[in-house]
Amino acid sequence: SPAGAMLQPPPVARYNLNNVTTTARPLENRENILLLTPMARFNPAYWDNLLRLSYPHELITLGFILPRTREGNLATRELQKRIAHVQTQAPERDRFKSVVVLREDLDPALSPLASQDERERHQLARQKARRAAMAKARNALLVSTLGPSTSWVLWLDADVVETPPALIQDLARHDKPIVVPNCFQRFYNARTQAMDERPYDFNNWIDSDAARELASAMGPDDVLFEGYAEMATYRTLMAYLAKDDDNDDDEGERDLHEEVLLDGVGGAALLVKADVHRDGAMFPAFPFYHLLETEGFAKMAKRLGWEAVGLPNYKVYHYNE
Amino acid sequence: SPAGAMLQPPPVARYNLNNVTTTARPLENRENILLLTPMARFNPAYWDNLLRLSYPHELITLGFILPRTREGNLATRELQKRIAHVQTQAPERDRFKSVVVLREDLDPALSPLASQDERERHQLARQKARRAAMAKARNALLVSTLGPSTSWVLWLDADVVETPPALIQDLARHDKPIVVPNCFQRFYNARTQAMDERPYDFNNWIDSDAARELASAMGPDDVLFEGYAEMATYRTLMAYLAKDDDNDDDEGERDLHEEVLLDGVGGAALLVKADVHRDGAMFPAFPFYHLLETEGFAKMAKRLGWEAVGLPNYKVYHYNE
Numbered sequence: 001s002p003a004g005a006m007l008q009p010p011p012v013a014r015y016n017l018n019n020v021t022t023t024a025r026p027l028e029n030r031e032n033i034l035l036l037t038p039m040a041r042f043n044p045a046y047w048d049n050l051l052r053l054s055y056p057h058e059l060i061t062l063g064f065i066l067p068r069t070r071e072g073n074l075a076t077r078e079l080q081k082r083i084a085h086v087q088t089q090a091p092e093r094d095r096f097k098s099v100v101v102l103r104e105d106l107d108p109a110l111s112p113l114a115s116q117d118e119r120e121r122h123q124l125a126r127q128k129a130r131r132a133a134m135a136k137a138r139n140a141l142l143v144s145t146l147g148p149s150t151s152w153v154l155w156l157d158a159d160v161v162e163t164p165p166a167l168i169q170d171l172a173r174h175d176k177p178i179v180v181p182n183c184f185q186r187f188y189n190a191r192t193q194a195m196d197e198r199p200y201d202f203n204n205w206i207d208s209d210a211a212r213e214l215a216s217a218m219g220p221d222d223v224l225f226e227g228y229a230e231m232a233t234y235r236t237l238m239a240y241l242a243k244d245d246d247n248d249d250d251e252g253e254r255d256l257h258e259e260v261l262l263d264g265v266g267g268a269a270l271l272v273k274a275d276v277h278r279d280g281a282m283f284p285a286f287p288f289y290h291l292l293e294t295e296g297f298a299k300m301a302k303r304l305g306w307e308a309v310g311l312p313n314y315k316v317y318h319y320n321e
Numbered sequence: 322s323p324a325g326a327m328l329q330p331p332p333v334a335r336y337n338l339n340n341v342t343t344t345a346r347p348l349e350n351r352e353n354i355l356l357l358t359p360m361a362r363f364n365p366a367y368w369d370n371l372l373r374l375s376y377p378h379e380l381i382t383l384g385f386i387l388p389r390t391r392e393g394n395l396a397t398r399e400l401q402k403r404i405a406h407v408q409t410q411a412p413e414r415d416r417f418k419s420v421v422v423l424r425e426d427l428d429p430a431l432s433p434l435a436s437q438d439e440r441e442r443h444q445l446a447r448q449k450a451r452r453a454a455m456a457k458a459r460n461a462l463l464v465s466t467l468g469p470s471t472s473w474v475l476w477l478d479a480d481v482v483e484t485p486p487a488l489i490q491d492l493a494r495h496d497k498p499i500v501v502p503n504c505f506q507r508f509y510n511a512r513t514q515a516m517d518e519r520p521y522d523f524n525n526w527i528d529s530d531a532a533r534e535l536a537s538a539m540g541p542d543d544v545l546f547e548g549y550a551e552m553a554t555y556r557t558l559m560a561y562l563a564k565d566d567d568n569d570d571d572e573g574e575r576d577l578h579e580e581v582l583l584d585g586v587g588g589a590a591l592l593v594k595a596d597v598h599r600d601g602a603m604f605p606a607f608p609f610y611h612l613l614e615t616e617g618f619a620k621m622a623k624r625l626g627w628e629a630v631g632l633p634n635y636k637v638y639h640y641n642e
């Protein structure tokens with residue numbers, strides 16, 4: 001493709017990985033962010049939130065991967081329209097450093113992710129194939145876009161519709177290999193007749209003896225999923241560690257930046273030092289210590305000596321379908 | 322760096338991974354090769370052999386990673402000189418599509434690979450740290466250079482000094498996810514008073530019951546290395562499967578393209594379909610099924626459903642130090 005030809009680097013480029021910093025002050029050090037999103041559907045609220053991120057857009061490369069389904073075609077068209085607009089019509093300061101859009105090479109007919117409704121998607125029996133396919137999509141996106149000058153990778157799902165604008169700076173300031181905010185969901189509470197919020201992402205957890213025992217009794221290809229009654233793990237879920245903020249008075253007291261060490265992470269929003277991926281930590285599409293995808297990634301990173309921390313009180317919000 | 326700035330892709334690029342073919346006829350289909358070399362020392366014979374590869378250079382991107390040791394500095398200077406020459410002075414058809422040179426970000430003082438002589442390097446006790454560091458160097462090189470239009474990755478060590486010029490076409494024609502030639506070494510045979518050759522790379526093997534039993538008795542962080550008397554694996558080594566070619570008469574009869582299925586592979590020369598890496602198969606720097614680096618890579622690829630084949634009679638040659 002002509003775009004492909006243009007993307008080629010010049011004949012010779014030299015990089016000293018030692019000069020690529022990854023610090024608590026990425027903005028001051030002009031560190032490059034690679035913001036990666038696997039996208040099945042296009043959600044305008046995701047896009048608007050993305051545009052509001054206050055980290056300098058000129059330091060952000062966007063990477064997307066979309067499935068080759070009918071839904072994926074539709075999302076690709078919507079996405080391309082928005083990209084073309086921001087990169088050519090929007091004020092200079094809104095434009096991103098570069099944007100890469102990938103389409104999966106799966107046969108849509110074979111894709112375990114194709115045409116499943118929300119209910120079906122969450123059934124235990126389907127989770128394994130679904131999470132494996134998601135892992136492959138994330139890996140393909142990662143290895144195709146990470147470059148020698150990337151400092152941080154921010155994973156942001158296409159259905160995360162609300163984050164603080166300083167998300168990147170706020171997470172990076174923890175200076176941790178992997179940092180995860182708490183993913184909640186807003187909903188209309190019929191009881192209180194008011195908008196409310198509830199925990200959404202249960203993949204951020206601290207391991208338990210019960211889960212370790214379940215795992216040790218499993219066959220090598222079995223997977224331990226979180227959030228299924230038939231498989232009680234008694235893990236500590238970060239989703240439930242958020243301090244209640246019903247009462248506006250203690251707002252100032254809650255520590256937004258409180259950290260907890262995590263053994264499993266979700267991918268809704270996830271900041272990773274690029275060196276973690278460079279060392280070879282990726283999203284296993286095969287059972288890795290009985291874990292798949294983002295949960296397996298946390299375990300693999302740990303095997304490589306990198307820890308993950310979660311921020312129970314720092315919230316981002318998932319779309320409510 | 323200015324080179325870094327120039328390397329940026331244009332604002333928007335779109336790729337359909339489905340259109341990137343990886344076939345038995347890469348040349349006819351104009352498939353892009355990413356040729357990756359971790360390099361501790363510069364060997365002119367490696368470079369001369371590289372230049373003789375008959376696959377169109379305009380379809381080959383070269384990627385190097387060098388350690389931040391004194392030796393690595395020296396090798397980087399030698400390499401840069403050769404690169405500058407071929408990319409600007411050599412005839413058009415000798416020039417490569419692009420070249421990326423990376424320097425590791427390890428503290429050389431901490432590097433387990435620093436200043437070890439050949440003897441020491443091969444001792445069992447040091448192998449673990451050494452292979453883990455090599456794995457990280459390979460992963461950093463891979464994720465920093467693989468792009469959306471890469472079809473194949475050829476791993477070629479910097480001390481592989483002789484291969485058939487059609488190496489890429491010859492290996493690709495097997496149309497296998499991973500293909501490994503047999504790595505030999507030329508030497509002067511004092512007995513026959515003539516040049517001779519002997520097996521060199523023992524990381525290409527077929528698993529054995531004995532090795533599986535050794536592994537199952539090991540602790541989770543223990544590693545099973547090949548080629549050490551104190552750890553007899555009884556694996557079948559591809560190095561010893563090459564048909565004797567002392568007798569020139571049977572030359573025509575030997576099947577250069579005979580295949581054997583492998584469970585472990587070495588990295589001296591290794592052709593990999595880019596999709597294998599895109600799915601997340603990398604070089605584990607932690608014990609993975611008691612295997613590290615290239616041997617662990619073969620196992621990880623297998624877990625992802627990709628097989629490795631070796632070509633016992635198709636030879637490449639390692640430098641004789």
Ligand SMILES: Nc1nc2c(ncn2[C@@H]2O[C@H](COP(=O)(O)OP(=O)(O)O)[C@@H](O)[C@H]2O)c(=O)[nH]1
Nearest residue numbers: 038039040041065066067104113137157158159
């Ligand atoms: N490339 C790609 N992305 C997908 C696919 N299925 C879902 N996604 C995206 O991957 C992310 C996570 O998927 P989602 O279904 O929201 O997972 P959940 O929120 O954990 O139930 C979202 O950004 C989706 O848009 C797929 O088949 N291919």
Ligand SMILES: Nc1nc2c(ncn2[C@@H]2O[C@H](COP(=O)(O)OP(=O)(O)O)[C@@H](O)[C@H]2O)c(=O)[nH]1
Nearest residue numbers: 359360361362386387388425434458478479480
């Ligand atoms: N980047 C990098 N490459 C290395 C380092 N040590 C060795 N290499 C290269 O990695 C490859 C394999 O290493 P080598 O010592 O030859 O392994 P052996 O042939 O299996 O004993 C060769 O191309 C070396 O030049 C290192 O510390 N950093």
Ligand SMILES: [Mn+2]
Nearest residue numbers: 157159268318
């Ligand atoms: Mn979601």
Ligand SMILES: [Mn+2]
Nearest residue numbers: 478480481639
């Ligand atoms: Mn060698």
